[in-house]
Amino acid sequence: MKNLGPGLLYAGAAVGVSHLVQSTRAGANYGLWMVLIILATNAVKYPFFEFASRYTAVKRKSILEAYKEMGNWALWMFLVLTVSTMFVIQAAIVTVTSGLAKEILGLEIPIPLISTFLLVSVGIILIIGKYSLLDKMMKVIIISLAITSLVAAILALDLNWTRTNQFVFEMDLSQSAHLFFLIALIGWMPAPMDITVWQSVWTRERQKTDKGFNLRNTLFDFKVGYWGTAILAVLFVVLGSMTLYNSDIELAAGGGAFANQLLGIYTESIGSWAYPIIAIAAFTTMLSTNLSVMDAYPRVLGDTVKLLDLSEKKVKYYLWIILVVAGTIVVIYFFMQNMRQMVDLATTLSFLTAPILGYLNLRIVTTKDFPNEHKPKKFMEITAWFGLLAMVVLSVVYLITKF
Secondary structure, three states, X not given: OOOOOHHHHHHXXXXXXXXXXXXXHHHHHHHHHHHHHHHHHHHHHHHHHHHHHHHHHHHOOOHHHHHHHHOHHHHHHHHHHHXXXXXXXXXXXXXXXXXXXXXXXXXOOOHHHHHHHHHHHHHHHHHHHHHHHHHHHHHHHHHHHHHHHHXXXXXXXXXXXXXXXXXXXOOOOOOHHHHHHHHHHXXXXXXXXXXXXXXXXHHHHHHHHOOOOOHHHHHHHHHHHHHHHHHHHHXXXXXHHHHHOOOOOOOOOOHHHHHHHHHHHHHHHHOHHHHHHHHHHHHHHHHHHHHHHHHHHHHHHHHHHHHOOOOOOOOOHHHHHHHHHHHXXXXXXXXXXXXXXXXXXXXXXXXXXXXXXXXXXXXXXXXXXXXXXXXXXXXHHXXXXXXXXXXXXXXXXXXXXXX
16 A cells, blocks of 8 residues: 555546446447457557656656657647646546536536536645645545445346346447447547656656655556556446346436436446445546546646746646636536537547657657666567557547548
């Protein structure tokens, strides 16, 4: 437990809509075969996330500093990606969380008001407690999430194994809806590529207070977080498969409505006594994402702006949080009707920049400036090149399918 920290923050950021909504929908629509897709995706993308932790552990610098050494263009690309997507992504996350809170607590309050309350509350928690409090909170939240998700999946397996007990690929990739869902699931599983930067920044923050946080501890922490999120994705596929597969239930399109629908479906399938377990699993999933994402944006924005010399003094952490909260509230109140288009834009930008960020992460740990004894093994490097090719192909197919 002492050696865990940045890896759990990564897990908190990664386990969100992609797991609660997308993984559950994968199991519901296409059955247990999707477990293999998710595990394969996590395996292929593993090197790029590991490289970020490896670089920071060895160099004791964030990969943003490595980007700076390659040229300002890399930092500018990351800054544009972050600024153009952060308000929309934060709004989407807090909206789903608010929908769950409204359903669980039986609130008669509009979603925008609940979202505002959650945003301000999370912002205050981070401003007061900073990294140390976030680190402690995330350990409790992620452990609660893991236990409740595992119990829920076991209960679903025990009761509904006869509903779907075959691994059959039922996707028709000639249908654009099926193809687009598969591309979106793979593209955002386990998380968008820019989260590798967040992981690096969190690792660097941990190093400032823990001088013994060396390469071995860093990689142990990272692997627990990374493969923990993969297992959680599998659990949500199992839940979706056992409760919804081969049923005639029409799934809601919106993230918040879908999440609320799941609470009713799960408890109807497993039993009303299981409602608290399902509710805690779903809400902690989204709460962890709110906390970690809200912390990540101010940190990476502050470091990027400083490295680009856009400000004479480093902008205070709390000022960035206020900016993120205010911008997200504006999106929720004034652009909610265009949320789908804005999320599509954020998704597209993430897809297009993923191969570039992936290449940068590979490059920083394979150059002559990186110590040979700490370079990744050849197999890892080959896997990364294969992953880069896959991401390029995925991006092209995504654009063709989307536009």
